[in-house]
Amino acid sequence: MRTSRLEAFSDGVLAIVITIMVLELRVPESEEGHVATFADLVDAHLVPVIFSYILSFVYIAIYWNNHHHLMSTADHMSGSIMWANMHLLFWLSLVPFSTSWLGESHGAAAPAALYGLILLMAGVAYFVLSRMIIRAGGANSTLARAVGRDRKGEISPVLYALGIVMAFVWTPLSYALYVVVAALWLIPDRRIERLVAAQPDPTE
Template sequence: MTKNRLEAFSDGVLAIIITIMELEIQVPEEPTWQGLVAILPTLFSYLLSFLYIGIYWNNHHHLLRLASGVNGGILWANLHLLFWLSLFPFVTRWSDESGFAEVPVMVYGFTLLLAAVAFYILQRALIRDQGADGALAAALGRDWKGEGSPFIYLAGILLALLQPLASMGVFAIAALIWLVSDRRVERFVGDGRADLGRSENDCGLTK
């Protein structure tokens, strides 16, 4: 399997996940502003999960843009990530329908945490395949947001024991942090170093 086929498959799965979440949104019971206000918690939970799926899609694209290729380990690491992302419709609906109760919100947080771990595993698998001196490792450098996000999720999970709604606020803050554009890959590609890295890989110089 080529990396283009892997990316196309992943894009299709993420599109289905978003579609499932959207189909589960119920229209207001009354055609009034009050009816719309009544489903605002549902819209919030959908928006938050949509943002997370979009963030993962964006960063997944960046990873594969600089990847040299895929192997069996990368395929399984990618499926591992997609598995946790595929749970987003379930945990989103459970959190919403429970009125953001303690256990559903904690499970929502655990899903965010494990998706972040899965993305890190995929990232390391791609770097390992390309080599520590390859284009991907050079472009990413020190991933402060990737390293710090699990601690934010853990804080949100623990906070759910006291105030689940505040916990959802913590998860929203984490999403907003990731919305700040990370242009490391764009700058790397713009400098032409990505093409150099791929050329060296083709010559066997970075393996």
């Protein structure tokens, strides 16, 4: 099986994840006779909800972008790659739940810790998927040559784990650590882009 079917399925799942998250957003409640204004959007109850949505949207966008780059290095699919991909999608499918709980929790520790745990497990699943692609392609595959020592991949789990612990110490620091990890991954891996671009087009 070629990668196109797996990519299409993954794209569909991530699109549904984003749809579920946006449907969780609720318009500000107002009393009878109250004129709605933009000030209602910065209500203390809405700011955490909007923050959690934006952060989760960025994470899903990052995974979608990097998943595309990852799949571009695979020539064919194997059973281990397909199951590893499903493992990744399982954790990403839990993001809407953790996002909703985080936004409605008003800084509680448990939702922040669970949010970080799901992000951590999604990161682990992404790592496993990349290893399965390398195993299928061999030591000289495009991904194996591109990855090398993955510093971002080494740092991210540490920051996630620290964020989970900090959720029970000072929750804002936990949020900050999750934002830092997102910032690290905003730019896709340029090494993969360069190697894929350098490969000859098989259609020519």
